[in-house]
Amino acid sequence: MTPLTTYELRAAKGTRTWLQLHVDSGAEAAAAVEAGIMILSCEPDHTLVPIRAAAPGAFISAGMPHGTIASEAEAIRAGFAILERGANAVYCSHSPRLIEAMAREGIPVTGHVGLVPNLAEWTGFRAVGKTADEALTVLAEVRDLENAGAACVEVEVVPVELADHITRTTAMVTMGMGCGDVCDTQYLFSSDVLGTHRGHYPRHSKRYADFVALEAELQAKRVAAFRDFAEDVAKGGYPTAGHEVRMDPAELEAFTKRAQTIGRG
Structure with missing residues (x-):
C-alpha cells in the first residue's frame, strides 16, 4: 500500500x-x-x-x-x-x-x-x-x-x-x-x-480508556498464574506424562549400554 x-x-x-x-x-x-x-x-x-x-x-x-x-x-x-x-x-x-x-x-x-x-x-x-x-x-x-x-x-x-x-x-x-x-x-x-499513565494529564487531552486499570488487572492475572504454576510444581501436578517425552525401552537399553563406552574428559 x-x-x-x-x-x-x-x-x-x-x-x-x-x-x-x-x-x-x-x-x-x-x-x-x-x-x-x-x-x-x-x-x-x-x-x-x-x-x-x-x-x-x-x-x-x-x-x-x-x-x-x-x-x-x-x-x-x-x-x-x-x-x-x-x-x-x-x-x-x-x-x-x-x-x-x-x-x-x-x-x-x-x-x-x-x-x-x-x-x-x-x-x-x-x-x-x-x-x-x-x-x-x-x-x-x-x-x-x-x-x-x-x-x-x-x-x-x-x-x-x-x-x-x-x-x-x-x-x-x-x-x-x-x-x-x-x-x-x-x-x-x-x-x-x-489513559496509560497516572499523574498529570494536559488540559487539552481527553481519556477514552483506562489502560492503567487494565494493566493492573493484567498484572494481577500474571501473578495469579505464576503462583498457580509454582503450587502445581510443589504438589506434583506439573509436569505429568502428557508434558514429557520418553525414550522407547529398546532405545533406552541401547543407549545405556553404549553410554558406558563414552570416555570422560
Missing part, C-alpha cells in the same frame, strides 16, 4: 480536518489505522519500523531528538536516515537554519510553534500566544519555518484565534494540539487517549 504523501496532505489543505495520533508501537499504529486515523507521529527509535509495517498507508512524521544535530550536514544525514526507515516527514524542533538545510534536499520537515516541550525552558509549560505581542512572536516563528521550507507545523497550546490565523495564512499543514478545531489536523498522544 502506498503511504499518504506530503503532496496529498498539502493538496487537501482547507478541505478537511485529518485525525492524528502520536503512537508508541506497531499495535497502536494498527489500531489507529483501523479506526480511520491516517496521520501518525512517533519517535525515530526501534518503534519506527514496526509502526510503518503496521500502518503502510499512513503518513508518519518521526521526531528528530532535540540536540542530536548541530550542523546542516548532520541534519541532512539524520533526516535521510529517518526517511529511509519509513517516515514521510521529519519532526524537528531545531532552528530554521537546520530545517532549511533538510528542506533544500527534499526532506519534508515538520516544525513546531507554541508550547514546544524541548524549548519550554524559555516559555514554561503553559499556553503561548495569549497576548498580542506573544501571538506576533509565534506568527513570526511560523513565517520563519515557512520560509525555511517546512512542509508541516505542529501548533501546540495556542489560542484558537491565533491557530485559526496561522492555518488560514500558511501553506504548511498545521497539526493542532490543544488549540481548538481550526487546524488541518486534530492531534493527540495515544498515551492520553488510552
Whole structure:
C-alpha cells in the first residue's frame, strides 16, 4: 500500500480536518489505522519500523531528538536516515537554519510553534500566544519555518484565534494540539487517549480508556498464574506424562549400554 504523501496532505489543505495520533508501537499504529486515523507521529527509535509495517498507508512524521544535530550536514544525514526507515516527514524542533538545510534536499520537515516541550525552558509549560505581542512572536516563528521550507507545523497550546490565523495564512499543514478545531489536523498522544499513565494529564487531552486499570488487572492475572504454576510444581501436578517425552525401552537399553563406552574428559 502506498503511504499518504506530503503532496496529498498539502493538496487537501482547507478541505478537511485529518485525525492524528502520536503512537508508541506497531499495535497502536494498527489500531489507529483501523479506526480511520491516517496521520501518525512517533519517535525515530526501534518503534519506527514496526509502526510503518503496521500502518503502510499512513503518513508518519518521526521526531528528530532535540540536540542530536548541530550542523546542516548532520541534519541532512539524520533526516535521510529517518526517511529511509519509513517516515514521510521529519519532526524537528531545531532552528530554521537546520530545517532549511533538510528542506533544500527534499526532506519534508515538520516544525513546531507554541508550547514546544524541548524549548519550554524559555516559555514554561503553559499556553503561548495569549497576548498580542506573544501571538506576533509565534506568527513570526511560523513565517520563519515557512520560509525555511517546512512542509508541516505542529501548533501546540495556542489560542484558537491565533491557530485559526496561522492555518488560514500558511501553506504548511498545521497539526493542532490543544488549540481548538481550526487546524488541518486534530492531534493527540495515544498515551492520553488510552489513559496509560497516572499523574498529570494536559488540559487539552481527553481519556477514552483506562489502560492503567487494565494493566493492573493484567498484572494481577500474571501473578495469579505464576503462583498457580509454582503450587502445581510443589504438589506434583506439573509436569505429568502428557508434558514429557520418553525414550522407547529398546532405545533406552541401547543407549545405556553404549553410554558406558563414552570416555570422560
